[in-house]
Amino acid sequence: MNVKCPKCEKKYDLDQAHLAQGSIKVRCSNCKQVWVIRAQSRKIGARPETNEAAIDYALRDRDMKNVIPKLLPIEDLITVRAIVGFLGEKPQFGWWDTNFLSETGLKFLNITFPRTAFSAGVNSVTEAAKRLHDSRIGKGQVYHLFRMSEFVEQRIHKRISNFESSSLMPSLKTKQIALEKLQAMTDEHLEAQEGPIQVGKGRDLLQLFSLKRVAKHYAHAFENGKQAFPYFTDF
Numbered sequence: 001m002n003v004k005c006p007k008c009e010k011k012y013d014l015d016q017a018h019l020a021q022g023s024i025k026v027r028c029s030n031c032k033q034v035w036v037i038r039a040q041s042r043k044i045g046a047r048p049e050t051n052e053a054a055i056d057y058a059l060r061d062r063d064m065k066n067v068i069p070k071l072l073p074i075e076d077l078i079t080v081r082a083i084v085g086f087l088g089e090k091p092q093f094g095w096w097d098t099n100f101l102s103e104t105g106l107k108f109l110n111i112t113f114p115r116t117a118f119s120a121g122v123n124s125v126t127e128a129a130k131r132l133h134d135s136r137i138g139k140g141q142v143y144h145l146f147r148m149s150e151f152v153e154q155r156i157h158k159r160i161s162n163f164e165s166s167s168l169m170p171s172l173k174t175k176q177i178a179l180e181k182l183q184a185m186t187d188e189h190l191e192a193q194e195g196p197i198q199v200g201k202g203r204d205l206l207q208l209f210s211l212k213r214v215a216k217h218y219a220h221a222f223e224n225g226k227q228a229f230p231y232f233t234d235f
Contacts, residue, residue, distance in 0.1 A: 007033035013074045013155050029073060029208035073208055074159045077152075078122070079168055080211055081145055083182050084218045085125035092175040093222050096128035101172055118165040133229050137196045141234040143205060145214055149234075152206065182219040186212035192224035193217070202234040 001014045005028040014026075019039040027034045088095035091102055099105045100121040109124075110117040130146040137144060148156070171181040190213075197217055204210040214230045221228035 003037060005031060005033050006035055007031050010073075011075060013159065073206060073211065074152075074155050075163065076208065076211055077148075077206075078156060078160055078163055080182075080185070080215050081126060081156075082118075082122050082165075082168060083171060083178050084145060084215075085122060085129055086172045087175065087178050087182070087218070087222055088129055089125065092178070095227060096125070096132055098125055098128045100124045103173070116161055118169075119160040119163065122160060133231075136227075136229045137231045142231045143202065143234065144229065144231040145218075148205065149202075179219060179222055182215050182222075185215040185219075188213060188216050190216050190220050192220035192226050193228055194221075194226045196229045196231060198233060199230045200232045202232055205232050 002011060003014050003026075004011050008028060008031040010028055010030045012028075014037065019037065023036050023038045025034060025036050082101065086101040087093055089098050089101060090096070091099055100109065106117050106121055109120050113120040126146050133144045133146055139147075143149060147153075171178055199213050199217065200210050210232070217228045217230040
């Protein structure tokens, strides 16, 4: 279910299973706006409610204790995955032996996948990056940028085929442009580290601050000629 913050209009995905018991309160990870999302009508023959009609704004609510962080910043996740995937390819920093997301690589993919070349490129890079990350981090009760939980991966797969890549493609023109884009995602100061780095727990996996921290670790690693593998534990 797609939802949009009523204040900053950032788009999110929401698992409708969270609406099984009725309305839930959510908070935008971008601007911290709080609002309530109501369960949509399930009556046979009933027309689906629009997203706007399904939302009851809680503009005066200041009680943050009941806020449930169920909103998934899938578009942000796809963006970071694509940029790190591009930077890790052979023509850039050579962490994995692929060249799918360059201009040349995407032109080649466009021959076979004329409508979905970008998603095919990201998916192909993800497989190569996942193998390297898994070999360094392991696969037991851990997640990383290129291997999320099954629930999240399903939503990435659903969204990436319709992902608006035109705004992202200029960032994938050169290694320097892509690195600057990654560095600009957060102002947090981090020292470049080598190897696996735990950056949070499973509950932090889809929080925007965690995604920014992951981006910063990769940016520092690329900039300093190291290989870093940020990950989340599931315990």
